[in-house]
Amino acid sequence: MSVTNGSRRAFSSVLSAIIISGVVLAVGGAIWAFSQGAMTIAAEDYAEGVINMTDTISERFIIEHVGYVSDIDDDLHIWVFNYGDVDIEFKIQIGTLTHPAELDDWLGLASKDMKRVKLDGFTPESGFELNIKVNSKRGNNALYRFIVP
Numbered sequence: 001m002s003v004t005n006g007s008r009r010a011f012s013s014v015l016s017a018i019i020i021s022g023v024v025l026a027v028g029g030a031i032w033a034f035s036q037g038a039m040t041i042a043a044e045d046y047a048e049g050v051i052n053m054t055d056t057i058s059e060r061f062i063i064e065h066v067g068y069v070s071d072i073d074d075d076l077h078i079w080v081f082n083y084g085d086v087d088i089e090f091k092i093q094i095g096t097l098t099h100p101a102e103l104d105d106w107l108g109l110a111s112k113d114m115k116r117v118k119l120d121g122f123t124p125e126s127g128f129e130l131n132i133k134v135n136s137k138r139g140n141n142a143l144y145r146f147i148v149p
Helices: 005-058
Strands: 061-068 076-082 088-094 097-099 107-109 113-119 129-136 141-147
Touching: 061 129, 061 141, 076 088, 076 107, 076 129, 088 113, 097 113, 107 113
Parallel strands: none
Antiparallel strands: 061 076, 076 113, 088 097, 088 107, 088 129, 129 141
8 A cells, every 4th residue: 555645745734733733832831931920020029019118108206315414424315216017127327427337237126115225435515416317227217406415
């Protein structure tokens, strides 16, 4: 028995259609998997950004009190009160002095809590005006003007 050219072409057409269909399905599956992964990452980034924005908006803190008595200890005491719903990390700035001075060091303060920060050896002159600024890690600020007694 011999096979004619016509039957070979039919077999070839079916085989090529199956191969092309397989390639199309494989490429389509790869594109679908890539887009699903990309959308998952984008959705997670968006959700994290919204949560961070909500925390930034929910941050509430003030400088409750500043105390300095040169006769006792020559230290400036600053009380920071967090009356917000989120914990904060902050630094204190007085002029060019920043406490803590290290770039990656921050003072932590839990929600609904107060912290006294002692600046050792800070000796401003009597009658001197101090502009005290508390900067949170999220970018919020609290200001306090203190006249040294």
